Amino acid sequence: MKLRFRLNDEDKELDVEPFRRLLDVLREDLHLTGSKEGCGEGECGACTVLIDGAPVNSCLVPVAQLDGHDIRTIEGLARQGTDGEVLLDEVQQALVSFGGTQCGICTPGIALCASAALTREPNADRARLRELLAGNLCRCTGYQLIIDALVDAASTRRGNSKR
Amino acid sequence: MTDWIRPTSLAEAVDARRDHPDYLVLAGGTDVMVGAIDRPAPIGVIDIFGLPELCVCEHDDEGRLRLGAGMSYAHLLGDARVAAAAPALVESAREIGALQIQARGTLGGNLGTCSPVGDTLPVLLALDAEIELRGPDGTRWLPVDDFCTGYRTTALAADELIVSVRLPVDSSSREQVWRKVGTRRAQSISKVMLCASTHRRDDGRLADVRIGLGAIAARPLRARATEAVLEGALPDGPLAARAAQAVLNDIAPIDDVRSRADYRRATTARLIRRWVLHLAQTSTTTNTGS
Numbered sequence A: 001m002k003l004r005f006r007l008n009d010e011d012k013e014l015d016v017e018p019f020r021r022l023l024d025v026l027r028e029d030l031h032l033t034g035s036k037e038g039c040g041e042g043e044c045g046a047c048t049v050l051i052d053g054a055p056v057n058s059c060l061v062p063v064a065q066l067d068g069h070d071i072r073t074i075e076g077l078a079r080q081g082t083d084g085e086v087l088l089d090e091v092q093q094a095l096v097s098f099g100g101t102q103c104g105i106c107t108p109g110i111a112l113c114a115s116a117a118l119t120r121e122p123n124a125d126r127a128r129l130r131e132l133l134a135g136n137l138c139r140c141t142g143y144q145l146i147i148d149a150l151v152d153a154a155s156t157r158r159g160n161s162k163r
Numbered sequence B: 001m002t003d004w005i006r007p008t009s010l011a012e013a014v015d016a017r018r019d020h021p022d023y024l025v026l027a028g029g030t031d032v033m034v035g036a037i038d039r040p041a042p043i044g045v046i047d048i049f050g051l052p053e054l055c056v057c058e059h060d061d062e063g064r065l066r067l068g069a070g071m072s073y074a075h076l077l078g079d080a081r082v083a084a085a086a087p088a089l090v091e092s093a094r095e096i097g098a099l100q101i102q103a104r105g106t107l108g109g110n111l112g113t114c115s116p117v118g119d120t121l122p123v124l125l126a127l128d129a130e131i132e133l134r135g136p137d138g139t140r141w142l143p144v145d146d147f148c149t150g151y152r153t154t155a156l157a158a159d160e161l162i163v164s165v166r167l168p169v170d171s172s173s174r175e176q177v178w179r180k181v182g183t184r185r186a187q188s189i190s191k192v193m194l195c196a197s198t199h200r201r202d203d204g205r206l207a208d209v210r211i212g213l214g215a216i217a218a219r220p221l222r223a224r225a226t227e228a229v230l231e232g233a234l235p236d237g238p239l240a241a242r243a244a245q246a247v248l249n250d251i252a253p254i255d256d257v258r259s260r261a262d263y264r265r266a267t268t269a270r271l272i273r274r275w276v277l278h279l280a281q282t283s284t285t286t287n288t289g290s
Ligand SMILES: Cc1cc2nc3c(=O)[nH]c(=O)nc-3n(C[C@H](O)[C@H](O)[C@H](O)COP(=O)(O)OP(=O)(O)OC[C@H]3O[C@@H](n4cnc5c(N)ncnc54)[C@H](O)[C@@H]3O)c2cc1C
Pocket: A041, A042, A043, B024, B025, B026, B027, B028, B029, B030, B031, B032, B033, B034, B048, B069, B070, B095, B096, B097, B098, B101, B104, B105, B106, B107, B108, B109, B110, B111, B112, B113, B117, B118, B119, B120, B156, B160, B161, B162, B163, B187, B188, B189, B190
């Protein structure tokens, strides 16, 4: 089946088996291996991507449902600066600075989910951030450094938007 | 290869369903895609996710709120009309899955699966909701209690679609409560859930009591014996105890991976008792009888 969609700000056309999982098409056909498979059942959020700006589990989406939509994966979260340098999203930068990652399997999903959540709810506080990230499990860090990073990213973003 | 039909209107979807009763109806996929990779792909899919006519939320001519079956939980959480008519439904949606599931999971999908742990079903039972089904022969409305027929079975015919859910005009004037007991707030499948609603008469007595329970039998159900104890009664401590006893006759819980039957019985009784005690405490009429 022929599909057209936006992927990380580029138009894509793809001819694929429609019922395949978006996660597999991203990893195997498009070689975007940033999206991880944790559980394969919608529980862990490691496969999170943004569809039309909303975090979803790509292990539960048949690829045909992308047709006409806008997808962002972790490969498309950072922006390019004017000199071609990589500008990390505030959430990515905070995860780096705070050490909010260990094995890294959960990290792409957490970065995307948090980035989208903060776009929608820029004033989310620590308690609300915990709720918003409830669908992203981490087996390594114990969450504390992740949440610390997200609280910091939220205030950085609020500061940036005031400038 | 799976044949993929993406109707652009409800009429097209109904025709597709008539022509292909053996195709999978797919909404957000949060039920059907779990484990799908281990099963053969369906021969065909009728993809109704985001179909505009299934996403409408509006009051009908008689003032009843009609919620499209295609509304996602994110949708429900953001709609002021739903919050006004059915606060318990909003509360249930808030605890379903997490952001990712709320973005995709739909009301129609919760009904279509009709799991004993489907969280919106006790709410729809306690609000006397009706389900709109459409097939080649037209539309029929079923009370949600008749729609759920057993363990993951419904009255939906092979050529029908779930179109909407309709709430009675009086739902906004009902006192509603929603309680979900699980291992954690997000991403957790219920051990027991309760939705209850009631009116109060001027003399403080309860009227039109409705209790929906989930995870305590093969299907979500109304606690009719308990409702009968409460109907027309003044809420007080002794009534709470009698209702908590009565509910044990309404349910048939089992032991499974999530909980045990005796825990479920004790918890259901406690939820009922606390609700009635809450009603007693919030009564505006002084209760001289107890
Ligand atoms: C991680 C995770 C957590 C979850 N947590 C919860 C929870 O807390 N509480 C809860 O209740 N559920 C939960 N679920 C289950 C699921 O998200 C819900 O049941 C959801 O409402 C299903 O909706 P859907 O649109 O994704 O359905 P789909 O998977 O697309 O469809 C489900 C069924 O309904 C049928 N169907 C859907 N729409 C229609 C229609 N309009 N007409 C006819 N048939 C239709 C389909 O054919 C299929 O049989 C969870 C699932 C996952 C993966």
